Amino acid sequence: MKIAVFDVSHWHFPLYLAALADPGIEIVGISDSANFAGTRFAEQLHCKLYGSNEALLEQDFDFALVFSRHSEMAALAERLILRGVPFLIEKPCGLDLQEVRRIRRLSEERRVYVSVPFIMRVSDLAERLSPAEGLTPEGFQHLSFRFIVGPVGRYEKGGCGWMLDKRQAGGGSTLNVGVHFIDLVAALTGSPITAVSAAMRAHRPDVTVEEQSVFTCTNAAGQIAVIETGYMYPSTAEDQRDFAFSISHTASYIRGYADQFYVKDRDRPQGRSTTVEYNTDAFYSAFLRRSWFDLAAGRAPVAGLREAEHAVAVVEAGYRSAAQRGAFEIVDHRQ
Structure with a gap:
């Protein structure tokens, strides 16, 4: 399979390198609009670095990976859809809902395969919270997730300073991190989120996206979830984030932190603890391989x-909601 990779300076791109080294995969070329990491990755992948996305689009390839700035994603996705080329595109897939809805409609009209790496769906955690483990969708009573990643300076150091500008990024920790748990809640419960109350805050005066966010969500089935995200953890390569959760289900109560997965069943007095891989970085290549397989x-x-x-x-x-001081807002689910 011939692969084209657009805008490799995105911080997630290195997480796909394992899959891109699989037998039968040929990287026909990469691009790097940020002019930050392209030369290094071209050397590592033994492929050509094209001077622009336009130049790479002119090449012959079977599948694409799109890592562009959020403000440029939808236009590039539209070009690929009109060519009929299947691709994986990093979330959020566009600057706003209008852009994402437009390319979704176009991809369905043209019947073009597009995957979006909501990697929690292929994670060990999702497997542990599945019906196979006795956790039926209708049984969830309350879900709470906290995912605090490194400070905003890491984007600047990584050549992605545009992530701090709402005009180019569309949003901050909610749009970048929170979407994984919004999607996970919908997947676990089998019900879309229909209303939200939110509070947000930016801590650095020159940052125009939220650095801290708390969402209280209600889905169509009346189940409640709380999703807290932020750019506040003093991360290092060995210790990147603060991730914790607690879940109430009619079958059991579950808590998780570090590598622990603690379950206390409703019908047993003694809880039990096991370990789970919560490092989400491990699942990007798995998701890409799953995309190719599907x-x-x-x-x-x-x-x-x-x-x-x-x-x-x-x-x-x-x-x-945040602009209205936490008033509940109805989610726009128009088709």
């Missing part, structure tokens, strides 16, 4: 533009 089998992606549209619609409802 494409070859003629199946829809495990997560695609419909799921991205739902997540971004929830985020935008949260932005409206």
Whole structure:
């Protein structure tokens, strides 16, 4: 399979390198609009670095990976869809709901395969919270997730300072991190989020996106979830984030932190603890491989533009809520 990779300076691109080294994968070229990491990755991948996305688009390839700035994602996605080329595109897939909805509709009209790496869907955690483990969708009573990643300076150091500018990024920790848990809640409960109350804050005066966010969400089934995200953890390579969760289900109560997964069943007095891989970085290559497998089998992606549209619609409802000091806002689920 011939692969083209657009805008490799994105901080997630290195997480896909394992899959791109698989047998039968040929990187026909990469681009780097940021002019930051392109030369290094071209040397590492033994492929050509094209001077622009336009130049790379002119090449012959079977599948694409899109890592562009959020303000440029939708236009590039539209070009690929009109060419009929299947691709993976990093969330949020566009600057706002209008852009994501437009490319979702176009991809469905043209029947072009597009996957979006909501990697929690292929994670060990999702498996542990599945019906196979006795956790039926209707049984969830309350879900709470906290995911605090490194400070905003890491984006500047990594050549992605545009992530701090709302005009180019569209949003901050909610749009970048929170969407994973918005999607996970919908996947676990089998029900879309329909209303949101939110509070947000930026801590650095020159940052125009939120660095801290708390969402209280209600889904169509009446289940409640709280999603807290932020750019505040003093991260290092060995210790990148603060991730914790607690879940109430009719079958059990579950808590997680560090590598622990603690379960206390409703019908047993003694809880039990096991370990789980919570490092989400481990699942990006797994998701890409799953995308290729589903494409070859003629199946829809495990997560695609419909799921991205739902997540971004929830985020935008949260932005409206925060502007109204936490008033509940209805999520726009128009088709």
